[in-house]
Amino acid sequence: MTDLAAALRTPRGIVTLVLLVLLAVLPLLTQAFDQRYLLSVGTRVLIWAIAAVSLNLILGYGGMVSFGHAVFFGTGGYAIGILAHHGIASGWIQWPVAIAASALWALVVGALSLRTRGLYFIMITLAFAQLVYYVGVGLEAYGADDGLNISRSRFAGLIDLRDKAAFYWLCFALLCATLWFCSRFANSRFGLVIRGAKSNELRMAALGFPVFRYRLAAFTIAGAFGGLSGILMANDGAYISPAMMSWVKSGDLIVIVVLGGMGTLFGPIYGTIAFFLLEESLKPLLDLLHRGWGEYWQIVFGPMLVLIALYARGGIDSLMGRNRG
Known part of the structure; x- marks a missing residue:
């Protein structure tokens, strides 16, 4: 039995399993109740959950506070967009x-930034992210700041990404695969070294583990999964823009991971669902109070996040009973 299967056999794991089942049948529910917009929201939840899981690999398990993780999100999306723009439409x-x-790109950024610690690491990851962001803004051939409409990837005879339900289930399958990988990672020898270095780097180095190499490998893997989420986002909207990799997106990802519970297997899913539920509910609620207030939903969301940080330091995951990795 895999670690993921074992986690799903716990009481809180059963709740998570029910949640995953609901996500799996969401296209059927939206079709039955004629709520197609919810399918679009659900697709965004799955894509952002993959990105959050990828950040959790280094932030939650490794203690590496990357404030530029969205750059990998954008890199994956732009790679798809540029190839599509030049007539290469095959998803293979x-x-x-x-x-x-x-x-x-994660390998390059990690090789330079992981030689620093704390605030310096945060600022270097942010600096590299902003560098790529402004490169994207300056790419006139690919829409610059306005972005670029693209054609979706083609997998002839396998799946049509223009089919909203089929694309949703593809995203769901990739999320499940990402969770499986994360569960194996967290409890593998490699993952235990990363987690040990988070607690006491000097002790792990004294035991003979090349901590820098382990962290660099983890950073590169997280970047690859971040790129996967960017691929899905580009195909979801058939559109790319520099906004995909702005520092605001990186901040949102950190908020999602902290909200759900850092260093936990299902925390990123809880955080993503809570984040989008709050966004989708606060906007119309505030608009009911006063027209136009919905644009400022984060003013209400901010204090709510502070309360969670104060009274549920392990995020939503801790409210359901701690069950790490």
Whole structure:
């Protein structure tokens, strides 16, 4: 039995399993109740959950506070968009290239930033992210700040990404695969070294583990999964823009991971669902109070996040009973 299966056998795991089942049948529910918009929201939840899981690999398990994780999100999306713009529409080519580009950029950023600690690490990851962001803004051939409409990836004879339900289930399958990988990672020898270095780096180094190499490998893997979520986002909207990799998106990802519970297997899913539920409910609620107030939903969301940080320091996951990795 895998670690993921074992986690799902706990009482809180059963709740999570029910949640996953509801996500799995969401296209059927939205069709039955004629709520197609909810399918769009659900697709965004799945894509952002994959990105959150990828950040949790380094932030939650490794203690690496990357404030530029959205750059891998954007790198994957732009790789898809640029190839599509030049007539390369096959997903069998686009997706491996996009994931490789994200992983390679993560390798470069990690090789430089992981030599620092604390605030310096945060600022360097942010600086690299802003560098790529402004490169995207300056790419006139690919829409610059306005972005670029693209064609969706094609997998001839396998799946049509223009089919909203089929695309949703693809995202769901990839989320499940990402969770499985994360469960194996957290409890593997490699993952235990990463988690041990978070607690006491000097002790792990004294035991003979090359901590820098382990962290760099974890950072690169997280970048690859971040690129995967960017691929899905680009295909979801058939659109790319520099906004995909702005520091605001990186901040949102950190909020999602902290909200759900850092260093936990299902925390990123809880955080993503809570984040989008609050966004989708606060906007119309505030608009009911006064027209136009919905645009400022984060003013209400901010204090709510502070309360969670004060009274549920392990995030939503801690409210359901601690069950790490």
